[in-house]
Amino acid sequence: MTAPILVFGHKNPDNDAISAAVGYAYLKNELARANGEDAVYEACRLGGFPPETAKALEEHGIEAPRLIESVGEGDKVILVDHNEALQSADGIENAEIVEIVDHHRLGGLVTAQPLRVNVMPVGSSAAVVAREFEIQGVELPKNIAALLLGAMLTDTVIMKSPTTTDFDRAIIAKTAEYVGVDPVEYGMEIFKCRSNPAELPIHKMVNADAKEFELSNGNKVYIGQFETVDLQAVLNREDEIRAAIKELVAEKGYQFVLFFATDILAEGSQFIVEGDTDFVNRAFGIDVTGKSVWMPGVLSRKKQVAAPILAL
């Protein structure tokens, strides 16, 4: 038996990273079977489950992806929802990347061989995966459809994020109809089952959906987002958050750590920054040194937070 090809999303996985991996591994296994190929694809994850993902997998009777920490020589892998080595499994430089399915900017990956790369500038990787079912003519099972729909809705903050395109709205509407739910109600139910920010251990809040980026000067920064329906409960813990991200700056040598709590109802985010706050001030024309700042309309890390920082 051949070793399975590992399909996984980024470190600190969010709902989209895990759901897109599950959906794409299913699609690839169906295609391999249809074409009489030996290959087997296994959905994996590089970290713990977000609460909404754990709930959805259980509810829909989908096998939970295996936790892996590193990959190595001889491993074949498919990256979903990321394309940067920094955000991928440890040892990724020794594995063979055979495919990428993503919706982020290109992050400088170099491969020795040509590979399939399918990146779209849309709201979620789950939407790119759902489109592939259509293009390849593979039937999308109802439970996988429900999982992908959830990821399309969390990653676009129920279509409120500026990353949401007409393509997203169309495929969300189509998938919701197929699953038999109202997309906005379905999305609100998912957000409600997220962790209570008053009780969550602080390192979980800070790291739950955080990614490393490399600036053009070669320094690393860490940008974490926490989406909530109860912003005040997060802000009540600003001192704890500040201490935790200050520790990250010291320990990991980040130029800065930017943590932002996104209020999905008020449609904006509160920025809390430690380290080189001047850099962040310049990127956004704000003063976030020693105090937190409310950024109305900011919902997307990718488009509204990481992009201005990486463009500086």
Next chain:
Amino acid sequence: MTAPILVFGHKNPDNDAISAAVGYAYLKNELARANGEDAVYEACRLGGFPPETAKALEEHGIEAPRLIESVGEGDKVILVDHNEALQSADGIENAEIVEIVDHHRLGGLVTAQPLRVNVMPVGSSAAVVAREFEIQGVELPKNIAALLLGAMLTDTVIMKSPTTTDFDRAIIAKTAEYVGVDPVEYGMEIFKCRSNPAELPIHKMVNADAKEFELSNGNKVYIGQFETVDLQAVLNREDEIRAAIKELVAEKGYQFVLFFATDILAEGSQFIVEGDTDFVNRAFGIDVTGKSVWMPGVLSRKKQVAAPILAL
């Protein structure tokens, strides 16, 4: 009127680089029109026409793409048949890359924003473009189909190159039937109209289809291929070739320049190398120092020449 979005292939364009740009610009213009969008797409090129491309454009009444040398701030561009800054227009770091359509390895490009990336590990970019017509449901005009078919055949050396996949064979068969030609005969006709290697100025032979690559040590190398049905005529000029590539090593500071003449009938290539020949010897287990070496079965720069060098 909005500025056109520039669609172009790599420097030293081959038939695939120009044909895929023409085909993709046509497709994007049709899609923009269908969606009532303002955007206009213009096929361009970063160098002279290969003889077979000039002939095909004239024969099929297709407007010749405009020559551009550099791009800059404010330009929006679509890269076809390449994804590496080194192989792209000068000033590419200042332009906004909005899409990539390609069939090469990933070469380390970094963008600030998400974009559409459509790379397939197949024999030609023209085949990726032809597939997009199908997926998008846009009618492929006969003259564009003939141009793309020619590029599919030159880039796969009439399906003899090991880069040729089942996908290529299927789309070549389908496109040839649509155009109303036999693919192998059509391909042979195209190769016959290539330049006579006995008469071609030596710098044209050496640079006609050559690309820069960056080794993991940061040094640059230059790998040029010349496909011919008359290998002896090329080898009669080995001294001239050697002098020309030696000059390139000195002028541009390449770690080495590898020129190889591919005999598409005998299905192999003759390697001629100047500069750090030891590196090439190690990569292929050969001795090419001071003499040329016949490599049976080597037809593909990407898969059989660049890949072993970049993997070292």
